[in-house]
């Protein structure tokens with residue numbers, strides 16, 4: 127039997143990469159999935175493949191829109207995955223607009239989603255929240271400054287949420303991936319495909335589906351089991367910057 131039959135899941139950042147893979151995986155387990163991101167066309171295309179899914183066009187930086195558009199849904203599973211990196215410059219050469227975009231999306235965006243969905247979950251006394259952090263939140267790397275700081279904030283938020291919600295029946299987890307091949311680096315380097323490709327050159331990097339498998343595993347454990355933190359490396363990656371390349 128499908129393990130998530132009858133469950134309603136929300137995945138933000140479902141228009142690409144890890145979020146898309148998570149949406150597919152939860153749907154394959156029988157969940158109805160609400161697909162949220164800014165690019166509606168991509169979401170519609172995915173929705174056409176996933177039975178009983180719904181599209182919500184949403185910029186998670188917009189607190190009011192996030193509250194309004196997510197209202198009225200009784201989510202069982204919430205994966206606030208939407209996030210991005212911009213640039214790899216040291217702070218003294220950094221771009222404040224890029225910093226704002228990362229902070230507003232990766233920290234405040236996650237908070238906006240949580241503010242919208244947690245009251246209902248508390249009322250229903252159950253639910254799963256799976257944050258998508260990063261190994262970048264556990265160890266900084268050269269030029270990672272603000273992105274690393276936002277993911278460290280996600281990790282801290284994970285710890286806080288465990289206190290906020292420990293007596294509510296809601297399970298809280300964080301999955302912290304290493305290097306996953308997605309459009310992430312194209313976004314970081316603002317469309318410089320050559321520079322993005324170099325990040326993954328010669329590496330047996332993780333696939334988005336590897337992270338999605340883990341999210342599905344977490345939310346299909348018996349109700350008493352709360353897998354807390356999962357750090358996922360490619361076997362070629364010793365740390366954020368030490369990577370074996372076979373070229």
Ligand SMILES: NC(=O)c1ccc[n+]([C@@H]2O[C@H](COP(=O)([O-])OP(=O)(O)OC[C@H]3O[C@@H](n4cnc5c(N)ncnc54)[C@H](OP(=O)(O)O)[C@@H]3O)[C@@H](O)[C@H]2O)c1
Nearest residue numbers: 139141142143144163164165185186208209260306308310
């Ligand atoms: N790839 C990696 O190596 C890696 C490693 C560790 C952690 N992560 C984390 O994994 C998550 C997903 O990244 P990815 O690798 O899958 O990158 P991706 O393919 O670029 O996907 C990012 C997703 O976030 C959405 N998004 C960005 N800003 C948004 C906003 N303001 N409002 C709503 N949605 C927004 C994008 O959708 P729209 O553009 O359509 O809005 C897209 O669906 C991020 O939190 C990232 O930090 C990635």
